[in-house]
Structure formats: C-alpha cells, structure tokens
C-alpha cells in the first residue's frame with residue numbers, strides 16, 4: 001500500500017484545488033506533473049490512470065484512482081470531516097454545496113476542453129474557432145453571473161466556513177480572462193476568491209502552484 005496520495009496534475013490546472021485541499025488537510029502527497037495541453041508526451045503520462053488523458057487524477061493511499069475534479073474534492077472533504085471542508089451530510093447547506101460543485105465542472109470547466117483547442121470542434125476553420133472562443137467566453141461569464149445571482153455569500157461562498165467549493169472557484173475563475181470578466185459579473189464571489197487567494201495557510205502553496213504574478217488579474221484576452 002502506498003503511504004501518500006499521488007496527484008496527476010499541473011501548475012495552474014484543475015489539479016490545483018485538489019492540491020490545495022490536501023495542503024489544508026495536512027496530508028502528504030506527490031504530484032506527477034503532466035500539463036496535458038502540451039502534447040502527446042504529457043498526455044501519455046496520464047493515460048494509465050485516466051483513459052481520457054485528462055488531469056486531475058488522484059491515486060489514493062489504497063491504490064484507488066479517482067478522476068473528475070469535483071468528485072475528488074467532495075471525496076476528500078468527506079473523507080476528512082473533521083477539517084470541515086464541506087457541509088456535512090445532514091447540513092442544510094449540503095444541497096447547495098452539491099449543486100454548485102456539479103455546476104462548476106458541468107457548465108464552466110467543460111467549456112475549456114474546446115477553448116484550449118477550438119479546432120476540436122471547428123476543425124481547421126480559424127474564423128469558426130475564434131467565434132467558438134468568443135461564444136464560450138460569453139457563456140462562461142453568463143454562468144458565473146447566474147451563480148452570483150443565486151448565492152448569498154458570507155466570508156465564503158456558502159456562508160462563513162471555507163469549503164472545497166471556494167478553492168475550486170478560486171482556481172477555475174482564474175482561467176480565460178484571469179478573472180477580469182469574473183469580477184465584473186460576480187463581484188460578491190470576487191470578494192470571496194480574493195479572500196481565498198489571501199489565506200495565509202495557502203500563501204506558499206499559491207506562490208508555487210498558481211503564482212500571482214504582477215498584473216495577472218488585468219492581463220489576458222477576452223477570456
């Protein structure tokens with residue numbers, strides 16, 4: 001039996017909220033760095049644990065492999081309930097927690113499959129690719145705006161306790177326009193993710209795994 005968790009992941013990717021969760025939990029883990037968007041050699045590193053060749057994939061100390069970022073995050077939070085990184089099964093917040101934990105990958109994260117490489121749908125048609133990129137940016141902004149309208153955040157998205165949902169949104173919101181549009185359509189969620197960015201327990205972690213380089217929030221394309 002392995003002693004620690006192994007994460008197949010990459011800097012700035014969907015593995016980062018999983019790594020942040022394990023950091024907060026104080027659980028030992030190692031990362032197999034595999035930026036899958038960089039080509040077949042990187043994708044091949046992941047093929048053995050995820051036939052879709054996507055990250056993140058978590059291999060547990062028992063040797064079980066779990067893919068799908070939201071499933072991994074929920075599983076970890078439930079596995080260590082004393083850390084209170086998710087509302088408990090009988091909490092009145094549980095339904096909304098599950099709702100948004102599914103919404104983020106279903107409505108938003110999944111669009112990056114085509115945004116990362118629009119030719120996956122557009123083929124060699126560059127103009128169509130550009131239209132897909134713009135339309136998916138609008139859709140992502142609409143989805144963040146819808147989430148903002150449905151939530152009533154406290155210090156964190158579901159109230160005053162940090163959950164894995166906050167870690168998840170803090171990372172996914174940085175893709176594309178580097179939160180430029182996110183802050184515009186979701187100002188209250190924006191306050192929450194800035195609080196997560198500034199969490200002293202994660203300062204060294206963010207610097208290593210998703211650095212806040214100068215001006216990152218205002219750089220980038222349409223998103």
Ligand SMILES: N[C@@H](CCC(=O)N[C@@H](CS)C(=O)NCC(=O)O)C(=O)O
Nearest residue numbers: 013014036054055056068069070105
């Ligand atoms: N549904 C998956 C999506 C994972 C995903 O799209 N990962 C990206 C990196 S952040 C990836 O590996 N992309 C390469 C590809 O799809 O070919 C999840 O939530 O974990």
